[in-house]
Amino acid sequence: MTAEKFKDSKVSFGAIFNKYGIVxxxxxxxxxxxxxxxxxxxxxxxxxxxxxxxIIGILAMGVTFAIITTGIDxxxxxxxxxxxxxxxxxSQTQIADGQPVGLIMPIFFSLIIGLGLGxxxxxxxxxxxxxxxxxxxxxxxxxxxxxRGLALLYTAGRPIGYLKESFIFIGGGSFLGIxxxxxxxxxxxxxxxxxLSKSKFGRYVFAIGGNMxxxxxxxxxxxxxxxxxxxxxxxxxxxxGILLVSRTAAGNPTYGLSYELDAIxxxxxxxxxxxxxxxxxxxxxxxxLIIGVINNGMDLLGVxxxxxxxxxxxIIVLAVLLDSRKQHKK
Amino acid sequence: xxxxxxxxxxxxxxxxxxxxALKGVxxxxxxxxxxxxxxxNGAGKxxxxxxxxxxxxxxxxxxxxxxxxxxxxxxxxxxxxGITMIPQEISPVPNLDIASNVFLGKEHxxxxxxxxxxxxxxxxxxAKLFAELNIDLDPxxxxxxxxxxxAQLVAIATAVSYDSDLIIMDExxxxxxxKEVEHLFTIIRKLKEERNISVIYISHKLxxxxxICDDVxxxxxxxxxGCNPVANMSKDQLISMMVGRSMDEFFxxxxxxxxxxxxxxxxxxxxxxxxHINFELCRGEVLGVAGLMGAGRTELMExxxxxxxPDSGVIELNGKPVEIAEPRDAISYxxxxxxxxxxxxxxxxxxxxxxxxxxxDVPSYLKAGLLNNSRIKNECQVQRESLQIKxxxxxxxxxxxxxxxxxxxxxxxxLLMEPEVLILDEPTRGIDVGAKAExxxxxxxxxxxxxxxxxxxxxxxxxxxxxDRILVMHEGTLSGEVSGSEATQExxxxxxxxxxxxxxxx
Numbered sequence: 001m002t003a004e005k006f007k008d009s010k011v012s013f014g015a016i017f018n019k020y021g022i023v024x025x026x027x028x029x030x031x032x033x034x035x036x037x038x039x040x041x042x043x044x045x046x047x048x049x050x051x052x053x054x055i056i057g058i059l060a061m062g063v064t065f066a067i068i069t070t071g072i073d074x075x076x077x078x079x080x081x082x083x084x085x086x087x088x089x090x091s092q093t094q095i096a097d098g099q100p101v102g103l104i105m106p107i108f109f110s111l112i113i114g115l116g117l118g119x120x121x122x123x124x125x126x127x128x129x130x131x132x133x134x135x136x137x138x139x140x141x142x143x144x145x146x147x148r149g150l151a152l153l154y155t156a157g158r159p160i161g162y163l164k165e166s167f168i169f170i171g172g173g174s175f176l177g178i179x180x181x182x183x184x185x186x187x188x189x190x191x192x193x194x195x196l197s198k199s200k201f202g203r204y205v206f207a208i209g210g211n212m213x214x215x216x217x218x219x220x221x222x223x224x225x226x227x228x229x230x231x232x233x234x235x236x237x238x239x240x241g242i243l244l245v246s247r248t249a250a251g252n253p254t255y256g257l258s259y260e261l262d263a264i265x266x267x268x269x270x271x272x273x274x275x276x277x278x279x280x281x282x283x284x285x286x287x288x289l290i291i292g293v294i295n296n297g298m299d300l301l302g303v304x305x306x307x308x309x310x311x312x313x314x315i316i317v318l319a320v321l322l323d324s325r326k327q328h329k330k
Numbered sequence: 331x332x333x334x335x336x337x338x339x340x341x342x343x344x345x346x347x348x349x350x351a352l353k354g355v356x357x358x359x360x361x362x363x364x365x366x367x368x369x370x371n372g373a374g375k376x377x378x379x380x381x382x383x384x385x386x387x388x389x390x391x392x393x394x395x396x397x398x399x400x401x402x403x404x405x406x407x408x409x410x411x412g413i414t415m416i417p418q419e420i421s422p423v424p425n426l427d428i429a430s431n432v433f434l435g436k437e438h439x440x441x442x443x444x445x446x447x448x449x450x451x452x453x454x455x456x457a458k459l460f461a462e463l464n465i466d467l468d469p470x471x472x473x474x475x476x477x478x479x480x481a482q483l484v485a486i487a488t489a490v491s492y493d494s495d496l497i498i499m500d501e502x503x504x505x506x507x508x509k510e511v512e513h514l515f516t517i518i519r520k521l522k523e524e525r526n527i528s529v530i531y532i533s534h535k536l537x538x539x540x541x542i543c544d545d546v547x548x549x550x551x552x553x554x555x556g557c558n559p560v561a562n563m564s565k566d567q568l569i570s571m572m573v574g575r576s577m578d579e580f581f582x583x584x585x586x587x588x589x590x591x592x593x594x595x596x597x598x599x600x601x602x603x604x605x606h607i608n609f610e611l612c613r614g615e616v617l618g619v620a621g622l623m624g625a626g627r628t629e630l631m632e633x634x635x636x637x638x639x640p641d642s643g644v645i646e647l648n649g650k651p652v653e654i655a656e657p658r659d660a661i662s663y664x665x666x667x668x669x670x671x672x673x674x675x676x677x678x679x680x681x682x683x684x685x686x687x688x689x690x691d692v693p694s695y696l697k698a699g700l701l702n703n704s705r706i707k708n709e710c711q712v713q714r715e716s717l718q719i720k721x722x723x724x725x726x727x728x729x730x731x732x733x734x735x736x737x738x739x740x741x742x743x744x745l746l747m748e749p750e751v752l753i754l755d756e757p758t759r760g761i762d763v764g765a766k767a768e769x770x771x772x773x774x775x776x777x778x779x780x781x782x783x784x785x786x787x788x789x790x791x792x793x794x795x796x797x798d799r800i801l802v803m804h805e806g807t808l809s810g811e812v813s814g815s816e817a818t819q820e821x822x823x824x825x826x827x828x829x830x831x832x833x834x835x836x
Contacts, residue, residue, distance in 0.1 A: 198700040200692045207689055210678040217637065217667065217675050218690040218743075219658035277680040 022271060022283060022319065026290050033297040040300055047179065053292035054185035055080075057285060058240045059263035060270075061192040062122075062233030064284045067267055068196075068209040069229055070276030071129060071136030075143035076237040076263055077256035079121050082151040084241035087114035088160040088251025091167040107166050115238045121147060122234015126227035136230075144260065151253035160251040171247025181243050188239060193281040195232075205229060210277030265312075266291055269319040290315070335394070336361045336496050336528040337382075342391030344377055346730075351377040354391070355554040357547050359496065362526040364518060366539045366560065368572055369549035373762070375532055378549075379498055383408045383415050396495060414489035415498040418760075420481055424474035429456035431473050432488045459487050463517055478623075479510035486517060490525070497521070498530045503538060504760060507622055515542050534760065536565050548572055572763055586777040588798065589613030591649070593665075593751050593782055595634065598643030603629040604806040607643070611751065611782040616773060618797030618814065619786040621826050626806040627786045628670050631753050635667045636660045637675075647751075661690055666744030670755040670786070672733070676740050679729040683721060684710045686728045686739050691747050713742035718768060734765030741769065745776075752776060755786045770796060790819050804828045 034041040059076045066073040090103060090110035121143060128139035173180050196202040204225045207215040216222055240259075245251045270287030272279030294315060298308045337359040344352040352374045359365040367375050380386045382393070384402030393400045395411065402408035405415070422431045429452045430437075438448040438455075456469040465483050467476070476484065482502055489497045499518075503511045519542075521527040531543055539546060540560060548555040548571040555571050593611040598604070604626035611617050621627050633640045636654040644651050647663055654660045660667070669675040678686055687710050688695055695706050710724050717738040721731060728736055737757070744752055754773070758766040773796060777783055787793045793800060797814040802825035810825035 194700065200696060200701070203685060203689065203692050203701070206681055206685070207678055210680045211675075213675045214678060215689075217635075217657050217669060219656075219661035220689070221656075221658060277678070 020283075021322070022269065022286050022290070025319070026286050026293065029290060029293050029297070033293060033300070037297065037300040040297060045296070045300075047182070049292050049296045050185070050289070051179045051181050052296070053288050054181040055240045055244050056259060056262045056266060056291070057185055057288035058188050058236050058243070059259055060266035060284050060288050061188060061281060062236035063260070063263045064192075064267045064270070064272050064279050064281060065196065065205055065229045066136065066233050067264070067272050067274060068205050068276060068279040069226060070209050070212075070274075071226070071229070072140060072264065072274075073122075073125065073230065073233045074137065074140040074260050075121070075125060075147055076233065076240075077259035077261075078144045078147035078151065079118055079234055079237035080241035080244065080256035080259060081253055082121070082147040082154070082241075083114045083118045083238040084245040084255050085151050085155050085160055085251040085253050086117060087111065087242055088163060088245050089154070090114075091164050092160065092162045093164050107164065110167075111242060114242055115235055118238025118241070119231045119235040122237070123227055123231040125234065126230030129230065130223040130226035140230075148253070155251070155253045157253060159253075161249065163246065163249050163251075168246050168249050171243050171245070172249070181247065184239065184243060188236065189281060189285055192236075196279075196281050201225070201228065206277060209279075262291060265316045269316060287319075290319070334360060336396060337530075338392075338394040339378070339382075340392050342378060342381065342393070343389045344374075344381060344386060345389055351552050352381075352391075353552045355549055355552070356557070357530075357554075358557065359528045359530060360545065361528055362522045363544040364522060364529045364531050364542055366531050366533065366543035366546040367549070368533070368539065368546055368568065369555075369762070373549040373572075374552040375549060376500075377552075379415060379500065379530070379532070382413060382498070409492055409494070412493065412495040413498070414492055414494040414496070416482070416485045416489060416500065416502060418501040418504060420485045422473045422476075422481055422484065424472070426473055427469065428467060428471050428473060428476065428484055429453045429469035431484060432456050432459070432469075432491055434488075436492075455491075456487070459491055463487055463490065463520060465517070478505045479507070479514075482506065482510075482514065483517065486514075486521075490521065490527070494527065496528045496530065498532070500532045501534070501760060502531075503533065503535065505623060511538070518542055534762065536568060539568070540565070569763060585798075586614040586774070586780075588615050589780055592647065593634075594646045594649075596644040596646065598630070598633060598640050598645070600629065600633055600638065600640045602806075603633075603638075604803070607808055609801055609808065609811070611784060613780045613782055614777050615798045616777050616783045616785055616796055616814075618793040618800040619784060619803065620788075620790075620793050620800055620822050621803035621809075623788070624805075625803040625826065627803050628755055630803070631667065631755055631784070631786060634660070635665060635753060637667075661747070661749075664747075664750035665753065666690075666747060666749035666751070667753045668737075668740050668744060668755060668757055670759070672736055672740065677728050677736055680727060682725045683714075683719070683728050683731070683739055684724040687713060687743050687746060690743060709746060710742075713745060717742055717772065732762075734761035737761050737769070738765060741772065745772075749781065751782045751784070753784045753786075756788060757785060758787075758789070758792060766792075790822065793817075793822070794819065802826050 039045055059080065063073050063076060087110050090105050090113060091107060092104060125140050125143050128134050129136045132139070170180055175183055196205065204215070204220050207218065207220055208222055208225055212222060241256070244255055266288035267279070267284050268274065268287070269290055270280065270283035272284065291312065294312060295308065298311065335358050337357065339355070339357040341354045341356065342352050343354050355374060355378065357367065357378065369375050377386065381388045382402070384404045384407050395413065400411060402411060423434065433452040433456070438451045439445040440448055453469045460467055460469065465487060467480055467483070473481065486497070502514060506514065518529060522529065533539060543560050545557060546560050546563065546568065547557040548568070550572060589612055591610050592613050595607055595609050598607040607630055619627050629638070632638045634645060636657045636659050639655065645654060646652065652663055654663070678689065684706055688706055695702050707724065714721070714724060719735050719738045721735065728739055731739065757769055773783055773785065785796060794817055799814055800812045800817050800822060801808055802810045802812065802822055804826055805828065809828060812821060
């Protein structure tokens with residue numbers, strides 16, 4: 001009886017480790033960092049890590065949806081930049097020296113416009129992919145270049161400053177002692193998790209990624225679902241853009257360069273398969289935190305920035321390597 | 331007695347998490363014989379073959395191959411030791427010619443750093459091999475232009491070219507016509523008689539077992555049931571060994587009352603697939619659709635379901651014409667479709683049984699915009715019990731189920747929607763006798779409830795025993811319609827091969 005019980009618990013531990021191994025890796029890295037640097041394990045530093053992670057983390061959730069459908073979103077960094085400068089231009093104070101770039105309007109409206117623009121650009125990605133039958137890689141690669149170009153054009157290549165205090169609060173303020181970006185990250189996380197795991201939309205996303213033909217045979221509107229996936233990814237890019245601009249108090253057209261790659265890395269470290277049909281929002285958060293903790297830890301340890309890149313590259317490949325070994329072991 | 335057996339497997343066991351797939355089975359294959367390996371789906375046949383082929387590792391047991399202990403760590407090792415497997419679905423390289431496919435991985439090359447392939451030599455050797463095996467194919471033909479039956483023969487030639495002592499054939503005839511099967515058997519006989527090669531022959535088709543095999547081993551639920559020379563056995567004995575039940579329990583179709591016309595198809599055509607198809611389906615009716623491979627049956631069903639668009643024609647439901655542009659339209663009209671190819675158009679491998687079941691009808695399981703898990707569980711549980719789906723849990727990924735159980739899940743997917751018309755394309759292909767009987771029972775029940783069932787099938791006994799009416803297709807046209815009670819195998823075959831068309835009433 002007891003022996004049987006022991007055996008059972010062993011099996012379930014193995015299963016848990018297989019499924020959530022990446023969580024243990026995150027805990028392991030945290031313990032290691034705490035030992036190496038006493039400054040690491042403090043409320044202040046950990047809050048800082050999560051706040052820094054939030055921008056990429058939010059992008060990564062949109063990317064997770066796209067990757068589960070066997071797609072990808074390369075445009076998230078550029079859409080972030082374009083939305084950022086547009087929202088910034090509508091959120092300037094009246095007393096800027098010289099002319100404001102855009103029309104000044106209440107913060108609420110500029111946010112709505114920003115989110116709408118992100119959703120629209122994402123929707124274009126999705127339509128090109130779903131109805132135009134272009135691979136998502138190409139459609140979003142095009143958008144990546146175009147959105148970046150538009151951001152540079154719109155600002156004539158210069159940053160947009162003199163932003164309203166109320167706008168800056170979004171990225172810089174705190175609520176109940178927790179920075180607003182962390183709140184936003186948490187809320188977006190919960191909504192994304194509900195969408196992916198508990199809603200009709202999420203079932204369809206998994207179905208399309210797992211077997212597109214069978215999804216059609218089940219009466220799923222594949223094209224419409226794909227458009228929604230990319231529109232949602234675009235919307236999340238806009239959220240990140242707003243956070244980044246308000247945190248730095250400036251809209252810069254060069255923001256978010258290669259953020260899409262960090263977002264994809266977070267997603268993949270979180271166990272989302274590029275082959276589609278598999279993925280999870282909580283693990284995507286864990287993936288983003290791993291990247292954030294490593295970045296932060298290496299900063300604290302004073303690791304040279306060039307080395308940081310090399311280490312990060314190794315960790316991405318290692319995480320996926322572990323995952324694929326796990327998949328093949330039977 | 332030394333050397334009587336090519337392969338001796340004793341007391342082999344293998345467990346997967348939650349399942350004991352093999353419980354100490356034996357398999358002894360004599361030299362130069364064809365050995366049938368039979369059993370329902372989930373009996374452990376594939377698991378044993380995968381161990382033999384180095385895909386799985388055994389837990390316990392012993393394998394002697396040609397008298398010496400054998401262990402393969404990968405298919406390549408298995409092939410090098412003299413065991414080749416021809417899977418059910420062979421996947422040759424379409425853009426290489428036949429000879430290059432036969433010699434793939436063991437090309438004759440010229441000396442030099444580039445290792446250029448000696449095309450002339452591989453073509454000559456392939457031609458020689460084909461001549462010895464009576465295979466009439468041009469080695470220069472591109473593989474993509476080769477029929478499934480011929481690709482099967484190429485696979486056998488490839489196995490022979492490895493100097494294999496043992497060839498495993500998994501359902502080699504599932505895509506072949508009778509004539510092609512005969513040709514295949516001639517070649518198999520040549521292999522055993524002239525080359526002393528042993529064959530493990532996995533099939534669900536009893537007729538084939540009795541015409542080609544020497545011995546038969548039966549597994550059931552991972553256990554060894556028995557091994558006998560085929561000559562000493564009857565079909566009924568073999569079936570009862572496989573299922574532990576007798577033949578009488580199969581093929582029961584209770585007659586249902588035939589009601590008004592539910593679906594009518596008028597002059598439906600799709601270029602290159604089928605033309606001018608007219609038929610009606612009534613409530614309570616099981617309409618069998620017979621025909622040879624490539625007769626356009628599946629294509630017709632796909633067009634009715636909206637998966638493809640017909641060029642012309644009208645589909646009417648309850649007397650009213652309906653527009654079906656996509657499968658979702660068909661579903662909204664109450665049509666369900668269990669497709670022929672489970673893997674390609676049926677299951678979502680990475681999703682749970684539960685999710686696979688509810689997929690066509692997700693919106694009806696929502697509560698405040700989110701999935702209502704307890705309702706989903708309850709309804710899926712009812713299906714699981716009524717169809718006797720064997721699984722430890724509804725959360726189990728569908729890819730971990732046997733073929734028969736996967737098919738039951740796909741069936742319950744549509745049952746949950748309570749369709750008016752249910753199209754079943756080869757509903758029992760490649761699944762075991764027990765699951766087959768349950769699916770047949772279910773079809774009967776659905777008809778009794780007043781549903782209309784269209785059943786495409788290539789298995790004569792199934793068509794003959796289940797159908798109220800049988801449509802026969804030949805090269806894209808309806809070549810005849812027979813009433814289920816009057817139909818004979820011969821008559822249907824005549825119509826399917828195009829011989830009986832003139833005799834049929836106009």
